[in-house]
Amino acid sequence: MSGEVSRNAVASKQNLRRYLSRFTMQFPTEVKMQNTSNKPAFHYLGQLKTLPLFESLAIDHPKSFDSTASFTNLMWPDGNDRFGESVQSYSELVTELDRIVARMLFESYGVGYYYDYYSKNTNYLLRYFKYNEPMMEQNNAGILPHTDKTFFSIVHQGNISGLLVKVKDDQWVEVPPSPTSFVVMAGDALMAWSNDRIPSCYHQVILKEKGTRYSLGILFH
Numbered sequence: 001m002s003g004e005v006s007r008n009a010v011a012s013k014q015n016l017r018r019y020l021s022r023f024t025m026q027f028p029t030e031v032k033m034q035n036t037s038n039k040p041a042f043h044y045l046g047q048l049k050t051l052p053l054f055e056s057l058a059i060d061h062p063k064s065f066d067s068t069a070s071f072t073n074l075m076w077p078d079g080n081d082r083f084g085e086s087v088q089s090y091s092e093l094v095t096e097l098d099r100i101v102a103r104m105l106f107e108s109y110g111v112g113y114y115y116d117y118y119s120k121n122t123n124y125l126l127r128y129f130k131y132n133e134p135m136m137e138q139n140n141a142g143i144l145p146h147t148d149k150t151f152f153s154i155v156h157q158g159n160i161s162g163l164l165v166k167v168k169d170d171q172w173v174e175v176p177p178s179p180t181s182f183v184v185m186a187g188d189a190l191m192a193w194s195n196d197r198i199p200s201c202y203h204q205v206i207l208k209e210k211g212t213r214y215s216l217g218i219l220f221h
């Protein structure tokens, strides 16, 4: 599933990417490692021996001022309001898309009434991904094949391709990056909710193009 989005979303995404790629991701590792959390896997991931190209920062509750402010303070002790605003507006737009998809889905299964419960009880995690270009002879795996534990995950790729999803006949299909589209993936929670009617989406990242790859994911729990 993918969807066209408004100019606003694209502008907001470009802002966020600029901030993160120009500044955040270039902070020294010890600064990035301050992005901790008491929830498992809601923190900085990177420096992994098995996936040396991969790095990711996480912002829990990215629509909340307090939450973006505490992330911002870690990275910019003098503050950076524009960064926080950018995260919040991007997250607003993507969660709006999530709601549209969720409503369509629940209505199509005849359980439209579930939408209110879903929209009140969903939490979001914003993840920003960076994948370095593989060096000669280096393995080009960005993320190994997996499904997300989420209800939905909505990914926006930068301009460098790499995301592959597994389709029905077990083929891996590349999802081309586009400035105006998001990839909406079903996760394990949706599969459980739907009694396996909607299988969670196997996906992976393989880096074939030149340049550093950036992507953004909002994970809906």
Ligand SMILES: O=C(O)CCC(=O)C(=O)O
Pocket (backbone or CB within 6 Å): 127, 129, 143, 148, 153, 155, 157, 163, 203, 205, 215, 216, 217
């Ligand atoms: O970087 C990507 O395009 C995919 C990241 C991913 O696997 C995820 O958001 O769960």
Ligand SMILES: [Fe+2]
Pocket (backbone or CB within 6 Å): 146, 147, 148, 153, 203
């Ligand atoms: Fe994933």
